[in-house]
């Protein structure tokens with residue numbers, strides 16, 4: 001059966017991917033601490049062969065390429081043309097000849113064999129059939145090869161995303177529907193038991209999930225934090241769905257909500273919570 005990831009592929013080739021490509025440095029502010037924590041666990045070694053799944057604009061692929069050195073190799077795989085365009089130009093600038101990027105759906109694209117490490121920073125939660133997708137990816141690993149990725153834990157533990165979203169929804173009268181917690185999307189791997197089941201059905205062993213939290217800086221004032229929050233994360237999606245004419249009302253509502261949680265300096269920093277997941281391909 002072929003994977004039906006068409007909806008996500010369209011999203012990441014449309015405004016969502018274009019926004020990530022255009023706002024690379026701002027997005028990095030959110031994702032970098034979590035990616036660094038995952039890289040510490042993955043510990044890529046000189047000479048290793050690595051796949052970076054859902055590599056996006058290529059930051060982690062470049063970082064890993066620098067660690068494995070010219071004796072190793074890194075292949076970044078992604079479905080998003082606008083993000084891969086950024087990745088390819090940054091990879092060239094970083095002068096990493098042993099780094100390549102490939103456009104393709106990681107759940108079914110043909111992959112090199114005998115890889116040492118599968119890595120992903122927030123790029124594996126978008127598969128419609130996650131066990132099959134991760135099973136396909138596992139087959140590219142050598143026996144004993146490892147898989148390390150970071151994914152978001154539950155929305156309630158991620159106020160950096162949910163505080164702005166609740167305020168924005170209220171401002172435009174959108175009642176949250178009970179989200180399908182298993183639907184492809186940022187929080188699809190939040191549930192620990194489900195994630196363990198997915199990995200074991202995919203054939204992985206030695207599965208370990210470590211909670212990793214970090215404070216995310218949203219802005220020096222509640223206004224700048226609100227302006228940032230509406231451009232990124234789940235609020236940006238709501239703005240796209242509702243129409244740009246709602247933006248001023250949404251920014252004001254998010255600003256008021258964030259003022260309520262700002263530090264005495266006015267700065268807004270809120271918690272982000274993730275799983276650092278590691279597993280191995282049984283020998």
Ligand SMILES: C[S@@+](CC[C@H](N)C(=O)[O-])C[C@H]1O[C@@H](n2cnc3c(N)ncnc32)[C@H](O)[C@@H]1O
Pocket residue numbers: 005008009012017031035053054055056057058059060077078079080083104105106107120121122123124126127
């Ligand atoms: C949240 S972004 C993370 C990007 C990058 N890893 C980073 O941390 O900056 C998710 C990425 O997964 C990619 N993606 C989604 N579905 C995919 C699939 N089926 N195959 C490969 N990549 C996919 C998206 O295009 C996007 O680049």
